[in-house]
Amino acid sequence: MSRAASTLRARHAVRRLSSSSSASSAEAWDVPFHRLQKQRGQHLLTNPRVLDDIVRRAAIRPGDAVLEVGPGTGNLTARLLASPAARVAAVEIDPRMAAAVSARAAALGLSHKLTVTTGDAMEVEFPEFDVCVSNIPYAISSPLIAKLLFGAYRFRAATLLVQREFARRLVGAPGHGERNHLATNARLVADVTLLMDVSKAEFVPVPGVDSSLVEIRMKEEDRPAEVEPGIGLDEWLEFTRVCFGQHQLQQRRRRQKKKRWKEKTLGTIFKKEEIAMELFRLSRRAEERDGSGPVGGGSDVPRHDGDDVGDGKEEEDCGEVAYSCFSKEGVVAFKERIAGALQSARLDKERPSRLSNDDLLRLLRLFIKRGVHFH
Numbered sequence: 001m002s003r004a005a006s007t008l009r010a011r012h013a014v015r016r017l018s019s020s021s022s023a024s025s026a027e028a029w030d031v032p033f034h035r036l037q038k039q040r041g042q043h044l045l046t047n048p049r050v051l052d053d054i055v056r057r058a059a060i061r062p063g064d065a066v067l068e069v070g071p072g073t074g075n076l077t078a079r080l081l082a083s084p085a086a087r088v089a090a091v092e093i094d095p096r097m098a099a100a101v102s103a104r105a106a107a108l109g110l111s112h113k114l115t116v117t118t119g120d121a122m123e124v125e126f127p128e129f130d131v132c133v134s135n136i137p138y139a140i141s142s143p144l145i146a147k148l149l150f151g152a153y154r155f156r157a158a159t160l161l162v163q164r165e166f167a168r169r170l171v172g173a174p175g176h177g178e179r180n181h182l183a184t185n186a187r188l189v190a191d192v193t194l195l196m197d198v199s200k201a202e203f204v205p206v207p208g209v210d211s212s213l214v215e216i217r218m219k220e221e222d223r224p225a226e227v228e229p230g231i232g233l234d235e236w237l238e239f240t241r242v243c244f245g246q247h248q249l250q251q252r253r254r255r256q257k258k259k260r261w262k263e264k265t266l267g268t269i270f271k272k273e274e275i276a277m278e279l280f281r282l283s284r285r286a287e288e289r290d291g292s293g294p295v296g297g298g299s300d301v302p303r304h305d306g307d308d309v310g311d312g313k314e315e316e317d318c319g320e321v322a323y324s325c326f327s328k329e330g331v332v333a334f335k336e337r338i339a340g341a342l343q344s345a346r347l348d349k350e351r352p353s354r355l356s357n358d359d360l361l362r363l364l365r366l367f368i369k370r371g372v373h374f375h
């Protein structure tokens, strides 16, 4: 479709939506298409049937507080406001869109149910909510879902329209090549279901990718402190970040260079100098925090040279990244522990995305047993 034709189509679509509620204030949310910012993911969902379907599938209960990230001109917001929800809190980065959605709520006579925060959803503190229903900007899909899942929020479910490939990864089963660590972690605290596919043709302007609606239903209201007795959720999250961080970084590089890329084995990942040294630092901190040595006792915890000085200064210097003050023997011993855990789990030649949560947890238990900490 030519730019001129799609501009025309977009203007018609936005006007059609505007006039369905109130012609008098239509211009308030009729943001001219040529001003829609693709870099902010401003692709408006315009098919009323799909919009209705999303709200129906979100199963909003009377009295619910709804969070919407990225309301745009309010196509979804108008329906959320008309639902049994008690209130809708929208967070929108673009002040023009924030003004448009506020005007639309006013035209519908539903302003009393809406609060709009203008700001970056990754930075603002969300108000309390029961359900999140959003057609989210795809550029922030991963961090936003991580914020919802592992932030301090208590909510029932999030019904989100995301890029189709992302949705497939999020619901991916163990052993599925496209599974990522967000999916692994999401499964610990939530059930993730694919609800329906939505064609890119339903958006204005038409994006380059298709979408899917996913439901993230929290397993419990509270974020669990531990994934199992003795293994804190934060320890697990950091462990999976190390396992899959390389994977995501490499995938991004592969996409950029359009090169074939093979995921690294756990053995290769944990041999990396910067990873080993970071774990060394974290493990020392964990031991100091917990007042414990590695299970099995002994003094094979690598110690850095500053321990002999005892004036606290060296300790402070080594606290962040000044690894040079760790003794060489200590570092070697620590690396041996990492290798030992991998070998005893028989996972050093395995690739993280091929492993189940159980295998990964088994490995983490062995790391912790050897005094290797991730948090």
Ligand SMILES: C[S@@+](CC[C@H](N)C(=O)[O-])C[C@H]1O[C@@H](n2cnc3c(N)ncnc32)[C@H](O)[C@@H]1O
Pocket (backbone or CB within 6 Å): 040, 041, 042, 043, 044, 045, 046, 069, 070, 071, 072, 073, 074, 075, 076, 091, 092, 093, 094, 097, 119, 120, 121, 122, 134, 135, 136, 137, 138, 140
């Ligand atoms: C895909 S559009 C969805 C618009 C509307 N909900 C719809 O379905 O038609 C995404 C919206 O998110 C907004 N947005 C982009 N990045 C954002 C961020 N970091 N925080 C909050 N809103 C953001 C954009 O300005 C845009 O209005």
